[in-house]
Amino acid sequence: MSLPTRKLTVTINGRRRGPMDVPEGMMMIDVLHEMLDLTGSRLGCGIGICHACVVIWDRDDQTSEEVQTCITGADFFDGKRIRTIEGIAQKNDKDEIVALSPVQQAFLDNYSFQCGYCTPGFVNAATVLIERLKRAPVPRAQVEATVAAALENHICRCTGYVRYYQAVRDVILATPGLTRDDA
Amino acid sequence: MTVRRLAQLAALAAVLIVIVLATLVAIRLLGGRTGGAVQVVSAPADVVARGKYLAEAADCAACHSAPGGAPYAGGLAMQSGFGTIYATNVTPDPDNGIGRWSADDFWRALHDGIRRDGQQLYPAMPYTSYRGMARADADAIYAYVMQLRPMKVANLRTELDFPYNIRPGMMGWNLLFLTDTISAASTGSSAAWQRGRYLVDVLGHCGECHTPRGILGQMELSQPLAGFALGRVAAPDITSAGLASRGWTAASLRTYLSRGIASRGSAFSDMHQVIVLSTRNLTAEDSDAVVTYLLGDRPPPPAPLAAADPAILEAAANGAGRTNYVALCAGCHGLAGSGVPNTVVALRSNSTLRLADPRNLIVVMLDGIGPENFPHRASLQAMPGFADKLSDQQAAELANYLRVTWGGQKPDVTAATVRALR
Numbered sequence: 001m002s003l004p005t006r007k008l009t010v011t012i013n014g015r016r017r018g019p020m021d022v023p024e025g026m027m028m029i030d031v032l033h034e035m036l037d038l039t040g041s042r043l044g045c046g047i048g049i050c051h052a053c054v055v056i057w058d059r060d061d062q063t064s065e066e067v068q069t070c071i072t073g074a075d076f077f078d079g080k081r082i083r084t085i086e087g088i089a090q091k092n093d094k095d096e097i098v099a100l101s102p103v104q105q106a107f108l109d110n111y112s113f114q115c116g117y118c119t120p121g122f123v124n125a126a127t128v129l130i131e132r133l134k135r136a137p138v139p140r141a142q143v144e145a146t147v148a149a150a151l152e153n154h155i156c157r158c159t160g161y162v163r164y165y166q167a168v169r170d171v172i173l174a175t176p177g178l179t180r181d182d183a
Numbered sequence: 184m185t186v187r188r189l190a191q192l193a194a195l196a197a198v199l200i201v202i203v204l205a206t207l208v209a210i211r212l213l214g215g216r217t218g219g220a221v222q223v224v225s226a227p228a229d230v231v232a233r234g235k236y237l238a239e240a241a242d243c244a245a246c247h248s249a250p251g252g253a254p255y256a257g258g259l260a261m262q263s264g265f266g267t268i269y270a271t272n273v274t275p276d277p278d279n280g281i282g283r284w285s286a287d288d289f290w291r292a293l294h295d296g297i298r299r300d301g302q303q304l305y306p307a308m309p310y311t312s313y314r315g316m317a318r319a320d321a322d323a324i325y326a327y328v329m330q331l332r333p334m335k336v337a338n339l340r341t342e343l344d345f346p347y348n349i350r351p352g353m354m355g356w357n358l359l360f361l362t363d364t365i366s367a368a369s370t371g372s373s374a375a376w377q378r379g380r381y382l383v384d385v386l387g388h389c390g391e392c393h394t395p396r397g398i399l400g401q402m403e404l405s406q407p408l409a410g411f412a413l414g415r416v417a418a419p420d421i422t423s424a425g426l427a428s429r430g431w432t433a434a435s436l437r438t439y440l441s442r443g444i445a446s447r448g449s450a451f452s453d454m455h456q457v458i459v460l461s462t463r464n465l466t467a468e469d470s471d472a473v474v475t476y477l478l479g480d481r482p483p484p485p486a487p488l489a490a491a492d493p494a495i496l497e498a499a500a501n502g503a504g505r506t507n508y509v510a511l512c513a514g515c516h517g518l519a520g521s522g523v524p525n526t527v528v529a530l531r532s533n534s535t536l537r538l539a540d541p542r543n544l545i546v547v548m549l550d551g552i553g554p555e556n557f558p559h560r561a562s563l564q565a566m567p568g569f570a571d572k573l574s575d576q577q578a579a580e581l582a583n584y585l586r587v588t589w590g591g592q593k594p595d596v597t598a599a600t601v602r603a604l605r
Contacts, residue, residue: 006506024509025509025513047523048564068567071515072510073509075506076510
């Protein structure tokens with residue numbers, strides 16, 4: 001007896017993967033880990049709460065959102081474009097990392113993480129936020145609340161929130177075009 | 184000449200009616216009081232304890248406490264088709280609460296829907312149900328609330344549209360709709376059934392949500408507990424036939440009322456509050472009585488899941504609905520809909536899927552359910568909403584897959600049904 005499978009084709013970090021046969025009901029986190037050797041996304045709670053496992057889903061309308069891969073089946077991603085933590089840093093033609101993203105650098109500068117298990121999720125959430133602010137800047141006075149709202153679903157058991165939030169605030173305030181002065 | 188005479192008579196009659204009504208209103212208002220002494224109530228401890236039990240059975244706190252606010256200090260906004268009504272402060276604060284109310288004043292509010300100042304209450308306060316309360320029980324509840332800590336929390340002004348904002352108009356409404364007894368929702372005569380009827384129809388005021396309402400907001404007492412959508416989530420049919428048709432038994436109902444999580448699903452939306460604040464506190468005897476009344480003295484056997492047409496089942500198993508189930512739901516609820524014990528409710532035995540009206544299923548799919556704590560330290564984490572991940576068509580296909588596979592229902596949900604609920 002073999003498991004029924006479904007075909008999956010998905011673009012991950014700009015690279016088209018598949019079509020591949022994925023056992024029916026396999027969650028995307030397992031596909032990333034077991035079939036694609038992308039082990040940076042973290043499996044935490046397994047029930048969609050801690051958000052350590054999120055990847056970035058780039059929608060066709062140019063917006064992006066986080067999706068928990070521990071509770072989202074591979075099927076959901078068929079034909080879609082996603083980014084994982086492995087695709088956040090800047091790379092050259094040879095697929096070598098040449099520069100960290102501003103979010104990653106800020107996390108290092110602020111020493112935001114302790115054990116680091118939830119970090120991939122926080123990086124992706126902050127990345128989605130920064131990209132959103134490029135399209136729709138917020139008043140400077142609302143940066144604090146905006147960061148809190150964007151990261152509040154992410155759970156860190158080392159209680160590193162203060163430094164995570166500080167790092168993301170730093171990036172937003174230091175990057176021209178993400179804030180407005182009007183309010 | 185005759186026409187003119189008729190017109191004169193009609194005008195005279197109208198003037199007389201207005202005068203009579205105005206007199207009634209004036210008497211009522213002049214009879215009301217606003218000042219007066221602060222009441223000092225010292226009731227025996229056992230009466231206060233009984234009052235607490237009855238106040239919980241009557242679920243006063245559900246409305247008379249705002250989210251995050253002090254218990255019984257009021258403030259909850261209740262949306263109705265006529266405007267917004269705010270529950271009031273019923274702590275014994277003399278200025279904001281009921282500190283100057285006597286036991287008679289309290290009884291009049293519960294029994295007749297009249298405030299101490301003589302003004303009419305709106306039936307968002309379920310005096311329509313409480314009218315059947317025993318005076319001794321009302322007095323015990325009074326003794327209990329009067330020893331709560333007085334909270335200086337001002338009442339919010341009710342915001343109703345014209346003409347509903349004219350409180351004396353409720354005198355006419357009461358004349359039409361206020362009844363001494365609510366017709367029984369099931370058949371029975373045992374002592375447990377009688378007690379259950381009192382707990383369900385009077386104290387629990389279950390019909391206020393579960394009984395359909397007419398055009399003027401009155402309970403349609405010809406169809407007690409037959410289900411109604413007062414808010415976004417519908418209160419389902421909890422008649423004995425309705426419950427049995429969705430597989431409920433006395434045992435599963437008892438578990439549901441005391442724990443909020445049972446084989447047929449978990450309580451969500453307003454009913455979660457009802458479990459946590461009210462039914463969980465019922466004694467085993469009273470809980471049994473509620474179940475006896477709901478199912479009747481001779482409970483109907485729980486209906487097995489209707490055997491679906493194999494062709495429809497086959498189509499569902501290979502359709503887009505199942506693809507979306509596997510993609511978005513199976514991660515928690517499982518490929519076979521079994522859920523995870525103590526963590527994720529099962530869908531294959533879920534009562535909500537067996538409702539003919541797909542409303543609650545669709546609303547939960549779109550909105551999700553927030554994290555909930557249950558009695559005995561049980562809890563369920565949040566279920567995410569999928570409004571942004573499912574198109575109307577996809578949501579309809581998913582709902583139909585669930586209805587056909589585990590609900591014994593027809594795959595009759597359309598994209599338009601979903602769109603209407605967005």
